[in-house]
Amino acid sequence: MxxxxxxxxxxxxxxxxxxxxxxxxxxxxxxxxxxxxxxxxxxxxxxxxxxxxxxxxxxxxVPPEIPRETKPMETYDIVDVYDNEGWWIGVITAKVEQEYRVYFPTTKQEIVYSADKLRFHQEWSDGEWKFPLLG
The missing domain is CATH 2.30.30 (SH3 type barrels.)
Structure with a gap:
């Protein structure tokens, strides 16, 4: 184990x-x-x-890390935000200088975070990692 x-x-x-x-x-x-x-x-x-x-x-x-040099984060990307001891699913709604505004559908809140608190959201499906799309 x-x-x-x-x-x-x-x-x-x-x-x-x-x-x-x-x-x-x-x-x-x-x-x-x-x-x-x-x-x-x-x-x-x-x-x-x-x-x-x-x-x-x-x-x-645990999902693999995706280097930001490989794929920069952009508006409407689905991300995980590290907050309150866990990773929370949200959507980037804007980039403000070096920070990102993230909307959380479950709480209907929008909060600004630094890039080091974000990772791309990935779903584990059929034994592989997949990137979900909006819509």
Whole structure:
């Protein structure tokens, strides 16, 4: 085990977010796993990494990095923004000097971020990474 993964949250208020975790072990005969989060902590002491049971459908490998020299970010690109200990799906709506304005469909908010907080959003489908398109 010990595979590095990202967990897609399906909880209200966290839809559209991914959190880095490590698979600890497979649970029984079903497709559940016990994971330890990298950035989320236990409610008990606020320091111990959170461990949780996750369905296989909520897991994906960590996406590969895409160097910005290879493909610059542009308006209407679907991106992940690192904020609140996880990656949140949004859409670039404008570039303002060295920062990007990002709209989040799940919260209907638009927030400005520096480029180092963004990565291109990729979907794991049929064993390969794909870039989703708007519309």
């Amino acid at each position: 010990n595979d590095e993964v990202e967990v897609a949250s399906e909880e209200k208020g966290y839809l559209g977010s991914y959190y880095k975790a490590t698979i600890l072990y497979h649970v029984g005969t079903c497709s559940d796993y016990r994971v330890k989060y990298k950035t989320l902590v236990s409610d008990n002491d606020q320091t111990t990494p959170l461990e949780w049971f996750i369905r296989a459908s909520e897991l994906r490998p």
